[in-house]
Amino acid sequence: MLRHIVLIISLTAVSLAAGLAMVPGEREQWTMLVRDGRNQEAIRALEARYRAGGREVDAVLHLYKLYMSFADIDQATRTMREFVADHPNDPAAVGLLAKHYDDIQDKRAEIRTLERLFELSPSLQTARDLLAYYRLEGAFDSEEGLLRTLLARQMITANDAERLGLILAAHGDLFGAREALTRFDEIANPERSIGRLALFDVLVQIGDKAAALNKAASWIGYWHKASIHRAAGSEAPSARLIRMMMAVDETAARKLICEVQRNGAPAPGTDDPTQEAACELSVGSPEGEADGSGNAVTNIEPRDEFGRRRRRR
Numbered sequence: 105m106l107r108h109i110v111l112i113i114s115l116t117a118v119s120l121a122a123g124l125a126m127v128p129g130e131r132e133q134w135t136m137l138v139r140d141g142r143n144q145e146a147i148r149a150l151e152a153r154y155r156a157g158g159r160e161v162d163a164v165l166h167l168y169k170l171y172m173s174f175a176d177i178d179q180a181t182r183t184m185r186e187f188v189a190d191h192p193n194d195p196a197a198v199g200l201l202a203k204h205y206d207d208i209q210d211k212r213a214e215i216r217t218l219e220r221l222f223e224l225s226p227s228l229q230t231a232r233d234l235l236a237y238y239r240l241e242g243a244f245d246s247e248e249g250l251l252r253t254l255l256a257r258q259m260i261t262a263n264d265a266e267r268l269g270l271i272l273a274a275h276g277d278l279f280g281a282r283e284a285l286t287r288f289d290e291i292a293n294p295e296r297s298i299g300r301l302a303l304f305d306v307l308v309q310i311g312d313k314a315a316a317l318n319k320a321a322s323w324i325g326y327w328h329k330a331s332i333h334r335a336a337g338s339e340a341p342s343a344r345l346i347r348m349m350m351a352v353d354e355t356a357a358r359k360l361i362c363e364v365q366r367n368g369a370p371a372p373g374t375d376d377p378t379q380e381a382a383c384e385l386s387v388g389s390p391e392g393e394a395d396g397s398g399n400a401v402t403n404i405e406p407r408d409e410f411g412r413r414r415r416r417r
Contacts (some may be wrong), residue, residue: 195225262292266299297341321360
């Protein structure tokens with residue numbers, strides 16, 4: 105008899121424990137409500153949990169999504185702001201707030217949040233979004249500051265490095281322009297000429313003429329080949345670069361350019377004056393005479409300080 109009573113009590117206790125274990129908790133309750141589409145009940149459950157301090161990430165995000173589904177923008181914004189306040193150094197949370205501002209078209213708040221996101225976790229996508237806004241709004245100081253940061257972090261693209269270099273050169277910051285345009289020269293496609301011509305000019309202005317001429321010699325071989333296929337009506341970059349080089353130092357320029365033409369690649373010049381005189385510079389240009397294949401050719405011959413042609417030895 106006693107054994108029977110103990111067995112009944114044990115079975116009852118086990119049944120009660122199993123029943124209690126099967127009762128859904130708070131998380132399961134609102135999850136089931138959301139799953140079943142009972143959004144009004146779900147939002148009340150989640151609000152109660154939120155007020156009680158239950159601010160787990162999934163619960164807060166579900167509450168936010170429910171507010172947005174009911175177009176309750178103010179409550180959704182408040183919830184997301186408080187979520188970021190609870191996780192101030194979490195890039196994922198800050199990114200969600202930026203996306204929320206984008207969704208509700210609050211551009212200024214979105215930009216402030218993107219600036220914070222870039223501080224926490226710099227990325228090219230965030231930088232592109234910020235740069236597009238700065239340029240559209242004419243916030244050029246902010247744009248310059250961000251471009252300088254991208255340059256310092258070695259994250260800058262060729263287009264942005266070129267733009268930064270041109271901006272700094274226009275402002276008179278020649279050494280900053282040199283740094284930006286040098287980076288452009290390192291990563292840009294070889295046919296890009298505007299930034300490289302600007303770099304040549306910057307190097308000349310700061311007194312580094314040797315570096316300017318050597319860099320120009322490294323570009324001119326490719327540009328000269330590319331200019332052969334250039335349509336008439338615009339000046340070939342190689343022709344312009346040759347004139348710039350000759351204006352800086354005609355003797356050194358001729359040595360470098362002749363070496364490029366002889367070898368098809370830049371190389372140090374020669375001190376042999378007979379070789380120097382034997383070289384006749386030619387570069388594709390719409391201003392020159394057409395050769396037999398229809399390509400325009402401009403001959404640049406050695407001249408003295410009065411503009412007279414020098415006699416060949």
